[in-house]
Amino acid sequence: MSTQTPAGYTYGSTSPSPVTRDDLAKLEASVLFTEEDEQALRMAGDVLEDQVEDVLDVWYGFVASHPHLVAYFATPDGTVLQDYLTRVRGRFGQWILDTCRRPYDDDWLSYAHEIGLRHTKDKKNRTDGADSAPYVPLRYMVAFIYPITATMRQFLANKGHDDEAVERMHQAWFKSVTLQTALWLQPYAGDQW
Numbered sequence: 231m232s233t234q235t236p237a238g239y240t241y242g243s244t245s246p247s248p249v250t251r252d253d254l255a256k257l258e259a260s261v262l263f264t265e266e267d268e269q270a271l272r273m274a275g276d277v278l279e280d281q282v283e284d285v286l287d288v289w290y291g292f293v294a295s296h297p298h299l300v301a302y303f304a305t306p307d308g309t310v311l312q313d314y315l316t317r318v319r320g321r322f323g324q325w326i327l328d329t330c331r332r333p334y335d336d337d338w339l340s341y342a343h344e345i346g347l348r349h350t351k352d353k354k355n356r357t358d359g360a361d362s363a364p365y366v367p368l369r370y371m372v373a374f375i376y377p378i379t380a381t382m383r384q385f386l387a388n389k390g391h392d393d394e395a396v397e398r399m400h401q402a403w404f405k406s407v408t409l410q411t412a413l414w415l416q417p418y419a420g421d422q423w
């Protein structure tokens with residue numbers, strides 16, 4: 231875990247998630263997430279620890295090169311909010327390591343709910359006082375599973391692990407991002423979730 235707490239990062243002090251541990255277990259089973267994936271994510275945490283900024287450079291480059299995506303970090307008239315980007319970047323980096331290293335327990339579930347809320351009308355912009363688009367559309371939340379997964383493979387392969395280990399880490403990452411995106415959709419969908 232990073233030694234400095236990123237601005238606006240409130241892990242451990244957010245309201246409980248409406249998603250139960252039983253819901254989580256069923257969702258984990260639905261994405262075939264097992265103890266082996268947990269172990270592979272622990273390994274991925276060690277592989278990624280000193281590459282977080284490089285991963286974020288790739289992801290931010292991807293967002294920056296698509297005006298329809300960077301709009302969610304901009305004012306309604308299209309001025310990109312650098313402070314907002316920078317503050318969110320710190321939390322995004324922390325999330326990479328949390329995904330690999332945190333136990334998926336009640337605190338994790340609560341913060342997953344908080345991350346979902348921070349993409350919706352309920353809480354987007356609030357943490358950073360940003361004058362930006364009021365929510366990230368649900369369809370892009372789902373679509374992002376692909377780039378957030380595909381771009382990770384090169385980083386997982388950077389520390390000399392054999393192909394089989396890289397594949398295990400990559401599959402575990404893919405499952406976790408899918409699982410978390412499903413959790414983040416709860417505040418969008420309410421009781422239809």
Ligand code: HEM
Nearest residue numbers: 299302318321322325345348354355357366370371374375
């Ligand atoms: C915030 C991840 C989809 C725009 C965040 C944070 C994370 C994250 C970890 C910081 C959470 C925190 O406050 O601790 C992801 C992942 C996605 C996804 C893994 C999909 C798989 C998107 C999309 C957009 C987007 C499609 C649109 C460009 C934002 C914005 C914030 C944010 C604007 C700041 C929200 C706020 O005001 O607090 N995201 N995100 N995200 N993300 Fe996403």
